[in-house]
Amino acid sequence: MLLDKPGEEPFEDELGEVLRRTGDLFEPIDRGELVDGAVARGRRRLARRRAAAVTGSVLALAAVGIGGAYGGGLLGASGDGESSVAAPTWSVTGGADGVVTDKDMIGILERLVPVGELIDTQARGTHERGGPSVSGVIDDGMGRAAVSVGLFRVSGAEATGQVTCPDKALVPYESCTGTTLADGSRLMIYQGYAYPGRPQDTRSRRAVLSTADGFLIDAHVYNAPMVRGSTPSRTDPPLDPQQLKELVTSDAWRRPLSQLPTTPPGEDRTGKEGGGAGIVSGWDVRNALVSLLPSGLKVSGEGYQEEYAYVVVDDGRGRSLVQINVQPGMSADVIFGEDATTLPDRTKLKTEKGPGEKGGKGVVMWTVDTVRPDGLRVVISAFNSVTQHGVATRETPALTMEQLTSIATSERWLSYS
Template sequence: MPALPEHDFEDRLCQVFHETGESFVPDTPRLAMGGATRGRRRQRRRLALGAAAAVLAVSGLGAAVLPSALHTNGTGPAASPVPSPPVSDPPDAARIPQEAHLASAVAERLPKGLKIVRSDGSTQGSAAFPTNRAWAELVLDDGQGQSLLSVGVFNPHRGAIQPCDQSPFTELECRQTPQPDGGTVAVMQYTGKDANPSRFTAVEWVTADGMTITATSHNVARRGGTPDRPEPLLSAAALSSLATDPSWRTIASQLLAVMPDSTSTNASVQRPDLLPPGLKVVSSTAGAEQTATLADGDRTVVLRLQEEAADRSVLDWFADAPTLPDDTRIRSVANRPVPATQGSTETVVDVLRPDGRRVRVTAVNPAGAGSPDAGRAPLLTLDQLTAIARCPGWTVPAPD
């Protein structure tokens, strides 16, 4: 078989390993987003936080989900202290509560002493959008060069697969080991054919019921980039320890098997004027979750836009939210640190439009340890994100 270009190889590999099984009917309900009566909502939030603390303490995921004031463990990589930026703290009904970041959960499970240079990933929480996967990407540095780490979590309803049996690539060395529970752990290693080749090592844990965790360490700092070090930073043994952590099942159980249709009924609207002048669109993607990486020459911001039709739980979640003159309801949080990431922050605006469409716009400052931007607010402000969220049909611009 002829060798694929390296920039196509990993995309194809992911496609082979992570078929989502669209014939499956999802039987995992979306995360509960409330539904209590307005009079009981605040009390239930307090009770839920206490219950979550108890459950997550058992599962080991508490540090990734609970507010930073409740973090008590000392695990995770060491880093220079980063000053915490100011965090908006409007009344409960207006504020988006703390959510679980997969990047935080991964960071808590890394070997000590690593710097997190950059991070981004998906979130889960009482009002997070439904999704069929959780993901995180972190750029790590051990002093010998930077290395991209990517982690993906898929729920048990997608159907079990055998990674090595399905790989059509001659460039990939794949070893698969049966596990006592009936699942498998596959260790995959890839080396490109260039004089200074790209390499990655991946470990995939597939349980007997189909829960799948992948952890991949690269010798490049960004996808498609040139190697920054001879070998991936994390060894197969370190990746195996990360991928087979049993606490990932808590996250996997909350994922859908198939993504719901969230197509907007509005025509696409190109309104680049809603982005501040001087921001260049470095990359962008379309789909259920639009994303764009924007840069002003010195700093970078990751912009995400999600949209769905509001169901009853969404309506309840917005019931007490502030209402704008056009009847748009809005909840937000500005400049909030992403726990354990050594500097990443986020600003989020979530609106319920009068037409019943819900739109969430997130801006992430991905900068971490060693960056002068660590701990700073994202490049896009709360007002700018609000303008985007309130613009029906707004789409992420194409790369410049």
């Protein structure tokens, strides 16, 4: 152990749901067309980089889900119980132990689950596209419960965002704690819901370990046999926070982690996907967005991740969420079809006003979506609320459609083409 121990959905459907949930947990909101369209390409690439395991980030859109960024974490360092505990230094350097198969991954999880029997298992080995991951159902006689573990390489702000507790004002959850280990690794324990906007539904517990060596072990357990399509089978997930911590800090994961390639399949070493455009830094997107905001707005919250940033602004009449995605290598024909305006520089533009998509009372979403002739897509949305899960904080968003259009079409974004 890295820490001393104290005394009927197909797998790919489940994976897709988890990746969407990643956005819901670490982002303040679900982006609808913004997420499903503008972020689709980035999410697919992110899924590959993170081994496409059956896990999610607490704030992945801002980690909108347990996947946001305040000072490196999408939704910010608001975790409780900050402390440092002793743990031996762990360094993975290998590749010599041979391929870790899907059966090996299942065997590891079976050995590490401390209660009941692990059934309905599915996994990927280190040689498979997407990287190592394993999932199953824990049957301890008190209600079947889904469990999953994914292994990834991470670095920089992405790593920090995965182990930074979300802002509770933006993402509803029961508790979240962050612990720094003696070797510099970071452990986060999250207890909340599979769908933060619907706390009456499936409950989730999650443990994430980000090592100082650039690896991430991400484990989820639920109180239902499937994350969606089934009702809760028990009050609480079968693994408590201590058991989840022991699960992710086990040295049993060393061998599969040592097999993770430096460059994931399908992505070259320049950070480009299939020879296409490069990845845009979330920090750069954040800086550009803040510089382009109209005067008179106070920024009271912010977050970022790859190709995405958000700010919460206040003009004295209530707080308003603004979020933006910047993605090179997109196709206007695929995104818009013929339903778009062509600007003089041949940029395709589409605007839309509509309700929020998470059921927040009175929440509206204003969106400007653009694709330049070279394929650079900039899509920005503003809301009359801090989060779509809550209630409206004002009548309309703090930015007008004209101001959103000005930001989306700014020449500031040309450097990312």
